Amino acid sequence: MSSPLHAPTVAGDDRVVHAREVTKKFGGVTALDSVSLDVHRSELLVLLGLSGSGKSTFLRCLNGLHPPTSGSIEVRGTRVDLAGGRDIRALRRDVGFIFQHFNLVGRLSCLENVLIGGLGRLSVPRYGALTYPRSMRAEALAHLDRVGLADFAARRADTLSGGQQQRVGIARTLMQRPKLLLADEPVASLDPENAGVVMDLLFQVCVEEKLTVVCTLHQIDLAMGWAHRIVGLRGGRKVLDRPAVGLSRDEVMGIYQRVDPLSLPASTPARGPL
Numbered sequence: 001m002s003s004p005l006h007a008p009t010v011a012g013d014d015r016v017v018h019a020r021e022v023t024k025k026f027g028g029v030t031a032l033d034s035v036s037l038d039v040h041r042s043e044l045l046v047l048l049g050l051s052g053s054g055k056s057t058f059l060r061c062l063n064g065l066h067p068p069t070s071g072s073i074e075v076r077g078t079r080v081d082l083a084g085g086r087d088i089r090a091l092r093r094d095v096g097f098i099f100q101h102f103n104l105v106g107r108l109s110c111l112e113n114v115l116i117g118g119l120g121r122l123s124v125p126r127y128g129a130l131t132y133p134r135s136m137r138a139e140a141l142a143h144l145d146r147v148g149l150a151d152f153a154a155r156r157a158d159t160l161s162g163g164q165q166q167r168v169g170i171a172r173t174l175m176q177r178p179k180l181l182l183a184d185e186p187v188a189s190l191d192p193e194n195a196g197v198v199m200d201l202l203f204q205v206c207v208e209e210k211l212t213v214v215c216t217l218h219q220i221d222l223a224m225g226w227a228h229r230i231v232g233l234r235g236g237r238k239v240l241d242r243p244a245v246g247l248s249r250d251e252v253m254g255i256y257q258r259v260d261p262l263s264l265p266a267s268t269p270a271r272g273p274l
């Protein structure tokens with residue numbers, strides 16, 4: 001799967017995420033250090049950085065799982081850092097989450113897993129695909145078709161490959177009709193070909209559905225291939241924020257320098273990019 005050479009440099013103008021000087025501390029650990037970031041409609045933003053640089057923490061701050069220690073976060077006009085339980089629950093209906101390990105219910109069919117994404121729209125829980133309204137079943141099937149898995153609707157989710165399971169995970173999230181999609185290392189468990197397929201799907205839904213996607217990755221090439229914008233975190237601080245088009249690999253690798261060589265004494269050998 002090759003990356004989209006047509007990747008637009010400019011995404012939508014509407015601001016979906018507006019984070020200002022967000023700091024998050026866990027005891028003595030500063031996971032995020034005064035991070036400011038706007039993300040727009042139809043924008044696929046990739047967060048890169050070493051393990052522990054604060055990528056997942058930032059995603060969790062966006063959907064209210066982690067309250068920031070200081071700073072403000074607005075998602076679609078809701079101040080997440082000030083919101084109470086009811087507002088956070090309402091916000092989460094608009095925010096889809098894609099997990100590294102898919103989080104499907106293995107013993108359920110792919111169709112029912114996708115239908116679960118629409119549960120927030122129903123007043124009572126459902127058990128079994130046939131208990132959902134016919135219109136929702138049709139919608140779920142359309143999402144499975146979109147991710148290329150319509151023929152797998154009746155298959156148990158745990159009989160699918162990792163790449164297929166992640167595609168079902170994306171279909172389930174689309175069933176939620178989200179406005180913001182957060183993806184935490186969505187391709188970390190996949191081989192390169194399937195990783196490309198999943199990134200391509202995220203790119204397509206971002207552009208075609210005018211969705212905002214914030215995705216953490218460890219693969220620079222995938223980030224450069226599919227992101228509209230790349231943001232680098234190092235030690236909880238934002239060290240890069242640029243459109244992917246025009247960005248060189250060396251500039252992206254700079255995110256991974258543990259220590260700024262200019263800050264080292266002359267006698268200390270600088271460590272290069274990992």
Ligand SMILES: Nc1ncnc2c1ncn2[C@@H]1O[C@H](COP(=O)(O)OP(=O)(O)OP(=O)(O)O)[C@@H](O)[C@H]1O
Pocket residue numbers: 026029030031049050051052053054055056057058
């Ligand atoms: N719930 C928590 N309690 C205590 N410390 C935490 C918690 N969550 C994250 N941290 C710490 O915050 C820092 C940032 O972690 P985070 O998971 O955001 O990094 P990351 O960039 O997503 O890493 P990875 O790429 O390995 O997923 C780390 O030092 C981590 O140990």
